Amino acid sequence: MTALEKISDESLAILLMTSDLLYRKTKDKDQKPFTHSEWNKFASLLRNSPYSTPATLYDKNEEHLMRDLLLSRSMANKVCSLMKYAGSMAIEIEKLMGMGIWIATRGDKNFPQRVKQLLKEQSPPFFYGTGDGELLRSSAVGFVGSRDADPSSIEFTKRIVRKVVEEGASIVSGGAKGIDLTSQNEALAYGGRVVSFVHSELEMLLRKKEVRKAIVDGKLTILSAVHPSARFTGFNAMGRNKYIYTHSKGTVVVSSNIKGGTWEGANENLKNSWVPIIVRTSENVPEGNRKLLEMNAYNQLVIPFSNESNQSIVELLKKTPSESNNKGKQIKKEDLDLFYLVWPTIKAHIKQGYSSSELCELFNVLPDQLDLWMQRGNKIKPTYNDSPFEQTTLF
Structure with missing residues (x-):
């Protein structure tokens, strides 16, 4: 079976426009792909056009794209140039x-x-990947921390990873030296499953015997958003942090300084309210751990976790409000009011067709108060169901 038979027309079209598989080899400007932001803009335009999906672009010329998508001639030319390399792309995929x-x-x-x-x-x-894709559909707990973690951090990581594995959850790591590799290796040694988001050198990893064995055994799946032969860059390393957090149900911050990837990743997660973070506490934790707890004392997504605790991380996350329940409404000092208690009930009654006057009577509030709550509620972004689902949109 060839690559063209294994990959859909839609996926091949997306790769033609976003992957550097060809351009990396040839440096031919006709094969230079869209940047991430360029692709997002074009994909949005495409979704709202009569074309609907990228697969419709194969038989289009510049005039079609200029007329139907209102593209400039240079942009229409770029799309047409990329689409004509389907055969070459298939060879690289093969x-x-x-x-x-x-x-x-x-x-x-x-x-x-x-x-x-x-x-x-x-x-x-897209992601480059290796291993069993089924691992991506299991609940997982992330582990992040310093590359030069101290013995206490290492021992804590090993102990908590073993407990998570015993409870049936997978481990998410970034595959880097320190806490990442400690969590990954301990999980695999203990019979657990690992999803690893790496920032570079996927090809080189596959040369390691222990990595190949874990993949063959169905225990390890590795993903990378950059070319499999790409070398390390700080930009890519920082960029993959968000994949660790968002793939997990919650992420354990074992050790963090106030600079570097662990610190930036944890703060990026909290800024976007993606998932809860479990922050290790003890007398000797690094300054970053203490700062995260101090800065987010009123944030329900920040959970202190004692270095000596035997509590179940999995059960703790089950009891913690998910990111979808916190998105846009974290309780901070300035927001300690009744709005967060009454708004879910108001919203539920609105969906049932209650009018403003009926709501005022039902909740025994004045119209002005209801209006204020409605204004605040309308500013909250829509939330998303946290249950597993099969995504049907192709781009």
Whole structure:
């Protein structure tokens, strides 16, 4: 079976426009793909056009695109130039498949759905991956921390990972030296399952015997948003942090300084209210751990966790309000009022067709008060169901 037979027309079209598989080799400007932001703009335009999906672009010329999508001639030319390399792209995909690497675009089954659900347009157009895609559909707990973690952090990580594995959840890591690899290796040694989002050198990882064995055993799935042979860059390392958080049901911050990837990743997560973070506490934790707890004392997504605690992380996350229940309405000092208690009930009655006057009578409030609550409620962004689902949109 060839790559063209294994990949859908839609996914191949997306790769033609977003992947650097060809351009990386040729440096031919006709094969230079869209940037992430360019693709998001074009995809939005396409979704709202008569074309609907990227697969409709194969038989279109510049005049079609200029007329139907109102593209400039240069942009129409770029799209047409990229689309004509389907055969060459298929050959490159075939080579990757020979190494055990598959590619999943945003609508494919092996694209991590929680990442897409939470990041939306921030999610990459595709991931390179290796391993069993079924691992991506299991509940997981993330682990992040310093590369130069101290013995106390290492021992804490191993102990908590073993408990998470015993309770049937997968581990999410970034595959980097320190806490990431400690959590990954401990989970695999203990018979657990791991999803690892790496920032570079996927091809090189596959040369390691222990990595290949874990993949063959169905215990390890590795994903990368950059080319499998890409070398380390700080930008890519920082970029993959959000995949660790959003793929997890919650992420354990084992050790963080006040600078660096762990610190930036944790704050990015809290800024976007993606998932709860469990922050390790003890007398000797790094300054970043203490700062996270101090800065977010009124944030329900920040959970202190004692270094000596034997509490179940899995059960703790089940009892913690999910990101979808907190999105846009974290309780801070200035927001400690009744709005957050009454708004869900008001919203439910609005959906049932109650009028403003009926709501005032039902809740025994003045119209002005109801209007204020309605104004605040209308500013809250829509939330998304947290249950697993099969994504049907292709891009």
